[in-house]
Amino acid sequence: MMAAAAIQSGHARHGISAPAKALAKVAPPSVNLLGRRPIIPSSDRGGLDMNRRNVYRTELTLLSFLERSAYVFPDKVAVIHGTRRYSYRAASRSACTGSRPRSARPA
């Protein structure tokens, strides 16, 4: 509970409102992912305990590749097949089908 309280105050310092209940539910682990005690105690990290499993962790999934490319390069040609061309926007939304003319660009 001490660590949870420390994080709360850390969020408050940075103007981030975090639901206190959600934070209080997560018990701070006494050991890290390697099964050892944290080398640097959380009290020395500005109150943020990086050893908590659910904090700052993003699952790696391939789907983010297409999502990002469709976001950054929506009009770039993603797929060419014969005379058909499909933009990243089209590939992300309806994937590579030409039956929807709005999303497919003729070569």
Place this chain on the structure above:
Amino acid sequence: MHRLASALRAAGIASTIAWRFLCPNIPAMLEAHYGVPAGGGILVAINIRLSTDEIGYILKHSGSKFLFVDAEFESMVKPARPHRAARWCEWTTPGAPGDPYEDFLGTGSPAPRRELAGGRGRDHLHQLHVRDHRAGPKGVMYSHRGAWVNAVGEVLEAGMGFDTRYLWTLPMFHCNGWCFTWGVTTVGGTHICLRRVESAPDLGAARVRSGDPLQRGAHRADRRGQPSARRTASRAR
């Protein structure tokens, strides 16, 4: 991707089921590499060069109910067709209205879901069947996380970048095309699909149609044993 994922979910099957694809390097195959994991399923890409018996074994071993097969290869799975409860979806001319595959896609929604079903890192993503000379093919499981790491590794290894155009001479059913199916997308490159790589006109036509596709990614990736697409094309001319 979203449309296929939505259609797969709408098919009424719980997630983590295997979806088998038997088709060459066409956009629908590439699409499956995103739509199936987005739908929370497991992709089983089947080697189109195997014998009918081997394909029949894989169909049974992967134990799923759905099979997408290209019309060109339909005859290869017919002996296994009595496989019960299998739902078939064939496509004749992918991309054209009226195609069965297009109809299937039409049941899905292109709207993105806020949470992609396949977002759990250690969940199984792909079942790859490798040959074993002593016994039947083995199913090798990929995870989202492992494939992510390898796809990024291929980007670094092949020196891919924004201007990469990847000519698909490597089969997508072969280890997911070494994860290039995802790697090329990572850098915003362009996939150039080929139904088959058999003759000079195929490569020449691909080159003409797409401008100059045989650039960086296409041939630099070939250092790892893949016959150089650029050299093949020039030799063929």
